[in-house]
Amino acid sequence: MQDPVRNLKKAGGPTQPVSVWDLPTRLVHWLLAALVAVSFVTGKIGGNAMAYHERSGLAILALLLFRVAWGFVGSRSSRFADFLKGPRTVLRYTKGLLRPDAPRHLGHNPLGGWSVVAMLAALFIQAGTGLFANDDILTEGPLFSWVSKATSDALTRVHLFNRQVIVLLVALHLGAILFHWVVKGENLVKPMITGVKNWEGGAAAPADGRTWAAALIAGLAAGAVYLLVR
Numbered sequence: 001m002q003d004p005v006r007n008l009k010k011a012g013g014p015t016q017p018v019s020v021w022d023l024p025t026r027l028v029h030w031l032l033a034a035l036v037a038v039s040f041v042t043g044k045i046g047g048n049a050m051a052y053h054e055r056s057g058l059a060i061l062a063l064l065l066f067r068v069a070w071g072f073v074g075s076r077s078s079r080f081a082d083f084l085k086g087p088r089t090v091l092r093y094t095k096g097l098l099r100p101d102a103p104r105h106l107g108h109n110p111l112g113g114w115s116v117v118a119m120l121a122a123l124f125i126q127a128g129t130g131l132f133a134n135d136d137i138l139t140e141g142p143l144f145s146w147v148s149k150a151t152s153d154a155l156t157r158v159h160l161f162n163r164q165v166i167v168l169l170v171a172l173h174l175g176a177i178l179f180h181w182v183v184k185g186e187n188l189v190k191p192m193i194t195g196v197k198n199w200e201g202g203a204a205a206p207a208d209g210r211t212w213a214a215a216l217i218a219g220l221a222a223g224a225v226y227l228l229v230r
């Protein structure tokens with residue numbers, strides 16, 4: 001099995017392409033990025049665009065359900081167990097970030113792992129509160145009738161506040177990717193598109209396909225959201 005952490009300076013050997021991000025993880029990523037943009041734009045426009053806002057938000061909810069399940073059964077570098085590390089490891093990684101011999105990680109690094117959780121959690125809160133939100137005029141989330149108007153108003157305030165949390169997390173996300181590119185000379189974007197990373201002497205492919213499982217979970221996630229808001 002491939003060692004997911006390598007010290008570049010020590011090893012420094014020739015690299016080989018190794019698959020790191022499986023197709024479902026990449027698809028979910030780029031769909032999430034696109035739909036978060038759609039949700040922001042349609043939320044800002046309001047009015048007739050709110051119908052699309054709701055659909056986009058529900059699609060995000062289904063993607064999040066999928067991603068959480070995939071965090072348990074997906075291929076190695078997509079699993080939470082692969083990238084969620086304890087505070088000491090995160091601190092050690094963060095402290096050593098600027099050192100030239102800092103370790104490189106095949107999947108998410110210890111700090112990036114927690115930023116993934118933070119982004120997924122913030123998006124869950126956003127889509128979840130949206131279900132109960134209202135704009136006092138035309139738009140009511142599909143589960144508005146489950147709660148009182150006062151509760152809906154409170155959840156709408158969370159919805160409106162939390163979008164700033166999402167903006168902040170996405171800005172940090174893009175900043176971190178830029179940092180890796182400019183300071184560390186590491187292109188993380190290409191592997192998130194192609195699934196492949198150049199890695200020293202790596203032959204093992206941790207991103208093995210589980211297409212049938214992905215299709216089944218995607219169906220279940222979409223079905224769950226459909227049943228919820230039907």
Ligand code: HEM
Pocket residue numbers: 025028029032033034036037067078107108109112116119120170173174177188189190192
């Ligand atoms: C609203 C916009 C975005 C959101 C919500 C978002 C969210 C995420 C999430 C949740 C992950 C973890 C992937 C996983 O394990 O499932 C991730 C990883 C990643 N994202 Fe984004 N992303 C956004 C935009 C972008 C953009 C525009 C780029 C490219 C410039 C990008 C590049 C990457 C890369 C390279 C990784 C992998 C990082 C690594 O190697 O550890 N993301 N993103």
Ligand code: HEM
Pocket residue numbers: 036039040041043044053054055056057058060123126127128129130131132133134135136139140141142156159160163166
């Ligand atoms: C992660 C996905 C989502 C994002 C990023 C998002 C973002 C936003 C934004 C930017 C606004 C506009 C606030 C303003 O400027 O007035 C808004 C409003 C709203 N959203 Fe979402 N939203 C998401 C999911 C949802 C979902 C799933 C629903 C319901 C199905 C929903 C229902 C609403 C409602 C009813 C409003 C109007 C609240 C108001 O303006 O008072 N949203 N959302």
